[in-house]
Amino acid sequence: MRIRLFAFVLMIASGVVAQTTKPVAATPPMGWNSWDAYGLTITEEQFRANVKVLATALKPYGWNYAVIDEGWFMVNPTDSPKPSTSGMLIDAYGRYIPAVTRFPSAVGDRGFEQIGRDVHAAGLKFGIHIVRGIPRMAVIANTPVEGSAFHAVDVADQEDACPWDPTNWGVKDNAAGQAYYDSLLRQFAGWGVDLLKVDCISDHPYKVDEIRMIRRAIEKAGRPVVLSLSPGPTNLSHAAEVGELAQMWRISDDIWDVWKAETGFPQSVTSQFARVAAWEKYAKPGNWPDADMLPLGELRPQPGWGKARTSRLTEDESKTQITLWAMARSPLILGANLTMLDGFTTTLLVNRDLIRIDQASMGSREVSHEGDLIAWTADLPGREKALALFNVGDTPMTMDVEFAKYGLGKGKYRVRNVWDGTAAGRTGEVKGVVVPAHGCVVWMLRAGAGEDLLGD
Template sequence: MVDPVAADTTTDQRAPDVLAATPPMGWNSWDCYGGSVREHEVIANAEYLRDHLLPYGWDHVVVDIQWYEPTADAGGYHAGAVLDLDEHGRPRPSPNRFPSAAGGAGFAPLGARIHAMGLRFGLHVLRGIPRQAVALRLPILGTQWTAADVADHERVCPWNPDNLGLNHDHPGAQAYYDSLLARFAEWGVDYVKADDMLVPYHAAEIEAFARAIESCGRPMTLSLSPGTDLSVEHVDHLAAHSRLWRISDDLWDRWPDVRAQFDRAARWAPHAGPGRWPDADMLPLGRIGIRAHGGDDRASRLTRDEQRTLLTLWAMARSPLMFGGDLPSADEWTLGLLTNDAVLRITRDSVGNRRLRRDGDLDVWTASSADGRRRYVAQFNLGDEAVASEVTAAEFGVDADDPATDLWSGAEPTRFGASRTTPLPAHGCVLLAIETAR
């Protein structure tokens, strides 16, 4: 849907010298393919992104976890699986799943193909060093040390068996990350989703990863995961060493998962800005669960009202937007959600984003366009019954005669009024843009 109030794009906050100047937007393989995505599926989603969503700002293609495991499937993680590693203990894509990686090419061919579409290429990586590299005592590139010298057998991921931790008191730990990110740079990686970083908070790990990116010779956006109930006290450290960080565990197509994000987003939204984005997680919309870890092949179980609510909250909080469904299977409804430029404009160009008030199950958020000529008002009903929500012009600093546009319906603007009462369905919302001379 073309934004009826956003024809002028001169106010977009896209500082060219800031990496991730606006919240990253794109596709990630996790929600539909779990750890088992294959090259042809990545390409199909990238081509759909190019053909249908790139003009709206969706430009990242991210291959999620286990791309180095030949036997990865929908059954979860496999302890003891033989991984594809190079001679220095660095993971490389399994050729049985990524044929263009054969002969040691790695992800360079796939990265080049994605770049040729005008898109950015992203990879998932797990904190630490592969157990297999440690057991084989593989040498760390450019050093006299082996993987066994730098492994930490205590600080390991509690949910994935592939890696041991790294002992960052040993200089070989930094050398390993330096070699890993240098290889990612050779492959043309633009975006790195580093997992098992935040709960507990691995400060030394985050700093080592940031240093490795700094020295790799290629700009890369660093995304940190997962962050269930991540404390805001870490915000300065996070902003200094990464560009986005998760504020929750994995979010799935369940209303309780979406509802739980409201308080988290309210805590973190005031800290968002160019190059520093609290991340409310991926969008489990469209067709998901094709080979995901748990669940089944399905259309998102969120109702249409819940889907609009999810996207409205993500926009008002300026969360990154990573679509998790299979794009070639997307229906017209889902495509309409992803191409509503009036809503996406809030993600890329708004300031002062915050929760204004919470009254029981009614949540009210506000933001402004960067030039101050537009106010955004979002009213959410988190309850299980339909209710009416009242707001006033005074609380948003607008005039009663200012025109307001419903950004989801696309209806003609109406006078905002001194007060405005809107019926909201269960788990539903309304999102308004108010043009103001103030």
């Protein structure tokens, strides 16, 4: 009887733990990625300089991931279209390793171990980018797979390759393929990787078998890792599947500093409104549809697309982008060169109300789309709500805003404008609101205790 009772108590206790343990990425990840400012060319010195700014200026506001994007294994990244001269490096087991000429702390087969430690010592989390698959050069050399009896030729699917990146072969969905990904994730765990962005896997093409292998490898490695799938647009029909396997997945192709796109690439800010509205219902702790990085501030010295430049989004367009991302609960991953942060961009990144909407809201939704005016609402803890109005048109709009029109009930709120800080007493409307062309207005609305906000 005692044994049975003990087993019952243990079972109940285990259930409580299982129910209360936070998932990986319980809130949308926030941080910085090197791609928009450095493309393939980021060096250790540049990365550390950005990490320093991230840790001192932005971490207090929740920005805590520092991610090295594509190309870290290339000696000559500017020759990336020519793999024979880009100088890609692999170890004895066919896994990419950092180019020591660019990342000197990787000397002696240390990989990103020291960088990972230093990022963690700064109170941040460390991420890297890979393209799915196994290096073609590993297959040519038929390198052994660490920890197994397999070799690279057993792993590689030489009829499958990323259509826009010629460096790898796909990985077979077999024991050898799993062993290779297991080896890769053990390596990354040793480097202290907290976020893994995997490219050419979420769309064009969608490779769910490789996603599953990577997920299993993460679990075997024993280190919590945010799995980020790229690029998009991930198909809505795959929503449940990617939600089981990853913490974030791209809902569009690459977003750049373009307000309205005239071509299919890159994606524009305005093109995201329909996408985030379609995906919002899938956002929950551990599952975050990803609207892509924020190409704000200085996109230099070597952005992943286009010439070095200051973001071409206007101030109003920049506010609209980050506000939409926050209302939709997208991950917030900044692309700016942090060592060149200007005052305006900084104000976008340290707005606590906006960050709270992104990190703590529930039930975010598009509630109205009338012509060029789009409205979103969100519920927050403490009887608080957010209302955002977006003007995607080319002329300003002036209007009286009644909260009840947007499904917020006929009660009254204490109102605070998120961007200019102006406040109003208990009211059910704001008169004479000007929503700039390409701009937005967003309010925090707090209800009084015991007030029936949905009543007549």
